[in-house]
Amino acid sequence: MAEFSAPFDGSPIATQSQWSRMARRWGIDGVHASDPADTALKISGNGSGNVILQPGEAFVNGFYYLNDTTKNIPITANLGTTARVDMVVLRASMSAKTVRAAYKTGGSSAPTLAADENGDYEMPLAQCTVAAGSSVVTAVNVLDRRWFTDRGAVPGLPGARRPSVRGQLLVEGTKLYVGDGAGWQWLTSPGVEEDTYTPQWTVGSTTIQWGASATNLGRFTVRGKRVDLLIHLVPSANPISSTEPIMVSLPPGYPAASHHRSILNWAYTGTNGDGIGSAVIYPTLSTTKIARLRYAMSNSVSSTVPPEVFTMHTTQPWPMRAGDVLTIDGSYWLA
Incomplete structure (x- = not known):
């Protein structure tokens, strides 16, 4: 197909690949959070055979993902004699037609993430280090590796601003502000x-x-x-x-x-x-x-x-x- 455009009557978005290609133009992959301190889809370890995934939402390869409750993700035991570096990812699978959280084992360094937009596409959530001969991950052995996505800059009127959202950009005329959760802080003006x-x-x-x-x-x-x-x-x-x-x-x-x-x-x-x-x-x-x-x-x-x-x-x-x-x-x- 040399050219394609959609959606029109008679030319709909008919496949998940077409949807993914279109939706990727709306926003970048990442966890929906107003601040890096937000716990949305954050991974933690407690020394058990699982890591814990917090509730949250994300975009992965143009697809929406929601986890509405805490979720245990099993750790793969390390049967080797040296520490192993693993990753917890969100995996968008074209064949399975899902986005799911998954535990991915590595080696002396973290595993390479899949990046096939028409197959499996993975987005990182956390890096976990599993000691030799161990099947548990403690809190100190979990590193936050989440990508974040924003809502883009929003326009506003002086005197009629929406409530401040931490990390949100606001444009008033030609002036740019950033929210800190309590108010809007001026960033820059034309120059x-x-x-x-x-x-x-x-x-x-x-x-x-x-x-x-x-x-x-x-x-x-x-x-x-x-x-x-x-x-x-x-x-x-x-x-x-x-x-x-x-x-x-x-x-x-x-x-x-x-x-x-x-x-x-x-x-x-x-x-x-x-x-x-x-x-x-x-x-x-x-x-x-x-x-x-x-x-x-x-x-x-x-x-x-x-x-x-x-x-x-x-x-x-x-x-x-x-x-x-x-x-x-x-x-x-x-x-």
């Missing part, structure tokens, strides 16, 4: 995953030329109203000599908030000295530039004498030279 730009450096109204082969890179991400910014500069030529403050442009289209100053960090390494300080956005001067690279100094060795704050120029506190490195790193808030 820029990662982008770059070429920073423009100025002193007064004059553009600073750093040399034809200079490294002058701005890298940024945007998360809601916050911009994370990194500017990395390595001049290949000595800049102009100026006593005007060094200024550098922010990413185009992302001006800083006008109601407060944002402060980033700068670090400088050069042939004439090293230093660190604060890169300050002064909205009264510009919301599209870092207006000042500030640093503190004191002429006194006394801790009671407050330091003075100065502005970095191309000649102060060090004459900037080719090969020096200046990095600005931090965050600022959008308008």
Whole structure:
């Protein structure tokens, strides 16, 4: 059959294979649980000849499974001389036309799970270690290996949210939240995953030329109203000599908030000295530039004498030279 589509009148879902193929597109295999701490279909050991399966529901290879009561699953005795690693699985069988919990023996490592979508398909629930010569599994020898499936993100309206479900994603407009069982916690808003730009450096109204082969890179991400910014500069030529403050442009289209100053960090390494300080956005001067690279100094060795704050120029506190490195790193808030 080259092409197939269903369900239509005269073209129904007629086989379990067709159903499985269709249903696998609705959701991924896994245990239905709101949180990994949920005991749905969890396996435990108590030192008897069985492991215990808790009630729960799951999808396996596009088929629904329900266990509505605790169920004992017999352990296969280990007659060998070394410990054996087994698995408890949910097995969807096309030939048996069932999904059932099963105990699957392994060896020095866990057994390989069946993955034939048209035959037997297995999904893990737990890994069990059976000691040599033993037919019991204790609690400490059971490792949870359940896969989980979710309900997908649900849309919502501000002020009319459904009750919070732990692990559930909620979309309100363009904002994403996750439920913690008590409320909805904001995760993210639209932004820029990662982008770059070429920073423009100025002193007064004059553009600073750093040399034809200079490294002058701005890298940024945007998360809601916050911009994370990194500017990395390595001049290949000595800049102009100026006593005007060094200024550098922010990413185009992302001006800083006008109601407060944002402060980033700068670090400088050069042939004439090293230093660190604060890169300050002064909205009264510009919301599209870092207006000042500030640093503190004191002429006194006394801790009671407050330091003075100065502005970095191309000649102060060090004459900037080719090969020096200046990095600005931090965050600022959008308008």
